[in-house]
Amino acid sequence: MHCLVPLKGKNKPLHTADGSMSLYSMEYHEGYRAKSVGAYTESLHKFYHASCIGELLKKQDVRLLDICLGGGSNLSVTLDKIADIDTPYKLHIVTVERQASLFETIMDTPYLWPLRGYNILRELIVNANHKNVRLDIAIGDAREILSKLMWSFDVIYFDPFGKRKNPEMWTVEVFRQLHRLCSDKAKVVTYSSGKVIRQDFVAAGFKFTSTPKPEGAFQEGTVFSKE
Template structure:
């Protein structure tokens, strides 16, 4: 099964990879893994890197924000850190002096460890590898702080305002606890006015909960499938 009910043709060899958590190559040649507990992939099989750039970094306007000199991002469900890596690349390309601060929520050290084994195509992926080990890391003007544990609890420890949010849990069907109105309210609280939350899901229940939590909700880009992602803006 692929995230958000989007099915892709999966080659037979994937079966063994699914059990052993071996790397799987997606259509843009970037690597993902399959999580046996949720029976879902960490990224879209249409392109893991493409997803990070086009569903998260671009719609959250990371490059534009970086030109102002400083940006803070909340990465909910950090996983292999692709969304953060895409954001760091976009920010530094737009403004090499930009101060980038990322607050990352993730509860599984095992997937963090996988970041050390792969050669992801992001320019600044070395910082993600450091995070997998140290949970707090700095490289030049970029700093990542990882909150290891249940995102529902850890979001309450975030006590600074963010300019953008990447919301990337497993699907609403498999991981409903991370798509609730209550959790979205906690995310809403830490966002600056005008900040954008991006997520791959366009499920009606997700959009309803975002609206109830106070967000203005709109279609995000269509990437790798015939359905849009979702953008939610704090007004």
């Protein structure tokens, strides 16, 4: 059967449970966001709300480390939500991603949602600044990039593919780098609630709680912190 939409690169559109679109990686054979949860819903609950980043931005400048950009859902949902927050404070985002082609994909894919959040992300990709938000992009292997970063972060979105497909990112060594990069009150949020993953974060010096979730909803994620 012929493809109606000519596919460019290694990703194809993924229609997810809440109606929002994400991407499916033909390299990793996995969706960038969980099809069964919904791309928008998962980013909203397991990353934006779980990290309390909106509340923090009302009180102080915030540095966000986004590991890994992927289809940009976590950042776009965050940018969409904070666009409604009236604050004098600044958000500085550093995003890390090994596939440089994803920036082009985000620029060229109009159906990604939320539209406003993605439009702000596109502007940040081109101009690095939008109102009170600055974006720095680091392309390469996150393990190497993290080991060289010297800033500290208030929020870390930790979002590689699952451990089976992306084992090099779910190691105690990587979690120790995250610990080094966290400010004292920082939160590291991830979609995973895996027992071994939680144990390995604890071995790296973290405590954890489960992500609050709407009743009857999807599997919980995890919030890690130093305190």
